[in-house]
Amino acid sequence: MKRKSLVWLAAGALAALTATVASAQTVDELIEKNIQAKGGREKIKAIQTLRMTGNLDIGQGAKAPFVLEMKRPHKVRMEFTVQGMTGVQAYDGSGGWAVMPFMGKKDPEAMSADDLKGMEDQADFEGPLMDYKAKGHQVELVGKETVEGTPAYKLKVTKKSGDVSYIYLDADAYLEIKEEGKRTFRGQEVEFESTQGDYKTVNGLVFPFSLTTKPKGAPAGQTITISKIEVNPGVEDSRFTMPKTEKKEGAPKPQ
Numbered sequence: 001m002k003r004k005s006l007v008w009l010a011a012g013a014l015a016a017l018t019a020t021v022a023s024a025q026t027v028d029e030l031i032e033k034n035i036q037a038k039g040g041r042e043k044i045k046a047i048q049t050l051r052m053t054g055n056l057d058i059g060q061g062a063k064a065p066f067v068l069e070m071k072r073p074h075k076v077r078m079e080f081t082v083q084g085m086t087g088v089q090a091y092d093g094s095g096g097w098a099v100m101p102f103m104g105k106k107d108p109e110a111m112s113a114d115d116l117k118g119m120e121d122q123a124d125f126e127g128p129l130m131d132y133k134a135k136g137h138q139v140e141l142v143g144k145e146t147v148e149g150t151p152a153y154k155l156k157v158t159k160k161s162g163d164v165s166y167i168y169l170d171a172d173a174y175l176e177i178k179e180e181g182k183r184t185f186r187g188q189e190v191e192f193e194s195t196q197g198d199y200k201t202v203n204g205l206v207f208p209f210s211l212t213t214k215p216k217g218a219p220a221g222q223t224i225t226i227s228k229i230e231v232n233p234g235v236e237d238s239r240f241t242m243p244k245t246e247k248k249e250g251a252p253k254p255q
Contacts, residue, residue: 002053004244008151012187025140026141027139027140027155030141030155030169030174031129031130031139031154033174034128034129034130034169034174034175034176035171035249036174037174037175037206038175038205038206038207039118039201039204039205039206041130041222043203043204043205044125044205045179046131047125047205047231047232048071048072048169048232049070049071049072049232049234049235050068050069050125050229050230050231050232050233051067051069051070051229051230051233051235052068052069052226052229052230053066053067053068053226053227053228053229053230054066054209054224054225054226054228055081055224055225055227056222056224057222057223057224057225058082058222058224064080064081064082065080065081066078066079066080066081066224067079067080069235069239070123070125071235071237071240071253072125072197073089073093073238074091074093074120074123074124074210075091075092075093075123075237075240076090076091076119076122076123076240077089077090077091077239077240078090082102083102083162085100085101085102086099086101087100088108088109089098089115089119090117090119090239090240090242091111091119091120091122091123092237092240092241092242093123093240095110095111095116095242096110096115096116096119096120097109097110097113097242098111098147098237108242108243108245110192113133114183117161118183125190127148128159128165128167128174129155129157129158129167130184132157135160136159136160137158137160138157138158138184139155139157139158140155140156141153141154141155141156142154142155142156144171144227145168147168147177147178148247150170150171150177151170151171151172152168152169152170152171152177152178153168153169153171154166154167154168154178155167155168155169157249163182163193164180164181164182164183165180165181165182166178166180166181167179169205173199175199175206175208176196176208177195177196177197178193178194178195178196179193179194179196180192180193180194180204181218191215191216191217192213192214192215192216193214193215193216194211194212194213194214194221195211196208196211197209197210198205198210200230202231203231204207204233207226207229208226209226209227209228209229210223210224210225211223211224212224213239214225229236234248
């Protein structure tokens with residue numbers, strides 16, 4: 001009986017190991033199909049800079065024009081205009097800063113840790129799936145679900161930072177159609193979900209031209225609509241560097 005038990009244990013362990021390897025292979029196959037659907041690894045790696053122009057829905061029918069610029073290896077800058085005032089959020093690969101005139105902050109200020117984390121994620125050209133092992137992430141295939149009538153593969157992404165999100169790939173097109181997870185906003189952890197769509201081809205590469213993000217379960221959210229994408233435009237490094245502010249001189253000291 002003891003020998004039989006050991007045999008069953010060994011068989012069970014082997015089956016579990018085989019399932020794990022098969023699952024890992026399946027995940028890698030799905031990610032490779034995702035990369036091919038976007039234009040292929042070679043074309044994606046050839047992107048050195050990106051510029052996206054569009055509108056940000058800020059509620060009650062109001063739109064905020066924006067320009068998003070990215071540059072390798074990890075630089076991103078977003079400008080958006082609200083009521084004639086232009087705000088800036090930027091990350092230069094090591095630090096982030098922002099200018100928010102509509103919040104009474106006309107001078108550039110260093111970002112909070114929460115905002116900086118979001119900019120670091122946004123600065124990743126390929127997203128968390130491509131080269132995920134080299135980036136220190138883990139990806140698991142959770143299963144298959146239906147997202148608004150579309151069959152999709154559900155991938156669990158555990159980032160190097162420890163953050164966990166779920167990415168849904170269209171089972172036919174292999175493109176991202178939904179992501180959900182948690183973000184920290186003003187010190188509080190908030191569950192979110194975002195949907196991507198209106199995919200179009202630019203220079204042989206496939207990009208989503210619509211992105212909607214909202215708190216999980218909320219009826220509506222914030223939508224970004226892209227009108228133009230430029231691949232490899234000229235973008236200077238200085239665009240991402242925090243400008244120096246002139247020190248204001250205080251009142252003269254009494255003699």
